[in-house]
Amino acid sequence: MNWTPDAPVILTPIRYPLTAQSTQTLDHARGIAEEYEDAQLLVLHVDLVQANQHSTAQDIHRAITPIVGDQSASVIVQRGFIIEDVIREEAEQRGADIIVLGQNQKPRWQQYLSRVLGNNPDIISYLQDRTDATIETTG
Secondary structure, eight states, rough: OOOOHHHHHHEHHHHHHHOOHHHHHHHHHHHHHHHHHOOOEEEEEEEEGTOOOOHHHHHHHHHHHHHTTOOOOOEEOOOOOOHHHHHHHHHHHOSSEEEEETOOOOOHHHHHHHHTTTTOOHHHHHHHOSSSSSSEOOO
């Protein structure tokens, strides 16, 4: 682990509108953040260019507030085509020590493409290979 135990930067990618998996992932990240006095919780949503999404940080912040409660969280909205690349870039730019992901988190289009092509791109493995952050996953 490359983070100091007293102030980790925790990056948590979520889907918006929130899914059950996103809610579970966010709750797990909140729990980790609460273990440290000065943890910085960053909630990332990627608006997919190919889906023509346009989410706002304010809308996402309102949606996550009941889940994060008193834990301070910053919301980041980025546009991108490949989610794992955006997550990696944000992790690098923000100095993320921990990335909290849902288990087997893959965009729907990648799940479909995986079935058609017979390959299995995995965000967890991708990020483990390309970042220095500790990867935490939810059930």
